[in-house]
Amino acid sequence: MLTLSRISRSYGDTVALDGVDFVVPDDTYMSLLGASGSGKTTLLRLIAGFEEPDHGEISIHQTRIDGQAPHLRDIGFVFQNFALFPHLSVADNVAFGLRYRANKALNNDTEIKDRTQEALVLVGLDGFGHRGVSAISGGQRQRVALARTLVCEPRIVLLDEPLGALDANLRARMCDELRAIRQRLGVSFLHVTGSETEALTMGDEVAVLANGRITQSDTPDTLFSQPRTAEAARHMNAWNTFDGTLCDGMSVKGEIAVRFDQMDVSAQGRAPKDHLRVHAQYLTGEFNGPTALSFFRAADGTLLQIIDHLSQPRLPDLIEGQHYDLHFPSNALRQFHGAV
Template sequence: MFACEKSINGETDVLTLSRVTRRYGANTALDGVDLVVPDNTYMALLGASGAGKTTLLRLIAGFEEPDQGEIAIHGERIDGQPPHLRDIGFVFQNFALFPHLTVAQNVEFGLRHRARAPITDDAEIRARAEAALELVGLAGFGHRGVGAISGGQRQRVALARTLVCEPRIVLLDEPLGALDANLRARMCDELRAIRERLKVSFLHVTGSETEALTMGDEVAVLAGGRIVQSDAPEMLFTAPRNAAAARHLNAWNIFPAGLCAGGAAQGEIAVRFDQIDVSPPGAVPDGRPHLAAQYLTGEFNGPTALSFFRAEDGTLLQVVDHLSTPRLPELTEGARYDLHFAPDAARQFHGAA
C-alpha cells in the first residue's frame, strides 16, 4: 500500500508557482509564471516547442532555480531546496533507466538511496518494488533487463520507480513522445487510471493539444513565457480567452477582424474549423459575417475532410467537414469563395495575445 493513496487533509492545492521568472542571458524563458496544481488532479501543461515547458518542470524539481518568484508545495516554499529533499517524482521523456540493472533493481534504487529515510530491509524493498510494478501492470517483469522490454514497458518502469518513493506530486516530461500512436492511446488510459487510484497529482507536459485535452482534468497553456489560460479541457477548447490560447488548440482560425465584411474592424476574430461554411461569392445568407478566400487544396482524414483556403491578406484558413453530415459544396482549386459563420461562433480578441 502506498502512503500517497491518502490525500492530505485540509489542503486543496498541491503545487503553487507565484511570479516565477527564469532567464538565460538576454533570453527570458519564463516571465512571471503563476500556476496552481490542485490536490488529486491530473493537470496537463500545453505549449509549443521552446515555450519553456521543460524549464518549468526543472525549476519545480530543483534541477534549476528561478531568478525571481516562489515555488511551494502544500504551502511550504521549496525553491532553494536541493532536488532530493523536495519529495517530487520526475518521469523523464527518455525514461532515464539504468541499463545495467534489472527492472526490479531500477524500481528499488530510489528506496535504497533516497536522502530521507532510506530503506535497508531487503524484504521490504522487494515488497514495495513488486507492489509498484503490479500497480503499473508489470507484475512478474522484475527479473528482466530494461533492454529486453518494449518502450511502453520501459515507460511504466520509470513511472513505477517514481511512484514507489511516494512523491507529493509527479512531473511527467512529454512521457508519451517516444511511443507509437497505438501505444500512446493505451498509455493515456493507464496513466489516468494509475493517478486516480493513488490520488496524487500529476503535472503532464506535452506539445500535443489532443494529448493535453484527453489527459488533463485541467489544462494550462504556456505561451510567451506565461500561462495564458488554465481551464477545464471543454472550456479551453470551446471558449479560449485569448488568441494565444486558441492558437495552441489547432482548431481555431484566427484572422484580423478587418477582413470580415460586416464585422468589427479592430482586433482579431477566431472561429473554429468546424463552424465555418463555404459558399460561392455573393451567396452568403443574410446576417452572417464572411470573408473572401481562395481555395488551395483538401485533405482526407477518414471521417473528416480538411479544406485549406488563403485569405486576401495571406492568412491560411482551415475548414473541417464531417463526412457523415457534409455541408461544403464541390470546391475547385484556385477558385474564390466566401467563408461565413454564425455571429455567435466568433470570438473577438483585442491586444497582442
C-alpha cells in the first residue's frame, strides 16, 4: 500500500500540492484525475523520487521512501512520451533496466534474455524484440515502455498520461490491455490523466486532484453519481455547477450541481410547479451522434449544459437567443459546502 501523508510542494509562490493525503491500496488500478496544472505530474515525481516534498511523508507498506534515491524505491514510471532509446532495439530497451540499474543489476545474459522475453509476451509483443523502436507503431512503443518498467518487477507502477499520445481507437484498446496486464501482475497502477472518461474507465478507484488536494476518492460509479464537492462534480464533465441563488422556487445558498441529463427545458412560466427553475438564454446546440448538447447562459453568466438522448428526445425546439426555464426535481440537486 502506497500512503501519502500531508504532502506539500511549492515552486516559489506557486503552491502545487497543499497537504495531500492519499492512499493507493495493494492490487488496485487507481486513476488520478486532474486538470492541467493541478499538480498531477508533480505528485508522481514526488512518489518516484525525482523531486522531494517540502513537507509530509511518503511510504510503501509503512516504510518511508521519501528521501531515498529513485532507484532504491522499487517504483516503475511510464512516461507520456515513452522515453525510449531510439538507437536500441525493442528487446534492448526492455533489458536496459535489468543490465544497468544501480541496485541488483543482472549480468547473466540468459536470465536477461528470458526475463525480457517474458515481459514482451506479457504486453503482447512476442516476436518484436529485434525491431527498432522507430519501426513500430505508437501503441507498440507504449507497450515497450510498459514492458521496460514491468521487467524490473516494481512494487507499484506510475503512469503519467500514458494514453495521451495515442489515437482514439488505439487508446480504447490500450485501456483494456493495461487493466488486463495489471490484473495478471497483481501490482498497483497509479494512472494520471486529465480525461474523466479515461479515469472512470480505467480505475478501480478514482481520485480527483484540485486546488492542491485530493477532493474526493471513490469508486467510479460513486464519484460520477455522488460527487461530494463542486470540484469533483466539475471534473466529471456531466454536472452543471452554479450558485443556488439562481434557482426559483427554493431558497438555496452556496454552490450546487445538477447533472446534464437531469435538467429539462420549458417555455418561461411553463415548468412543473414542483420543480426548481433557472432562467437562462439558449445559445446553441452541438450534435454528437446519439446525443445532443444544448448550451444556455444563466443571468450571472454561468454556462449550463443539457444533454438529450436522440433515441428518446425530450427537449422542445429551441430558438437561439430566446429565454427558457431550465427545471429539475429537488432530488436531482446536490448541495456542497456553504449550502443551507
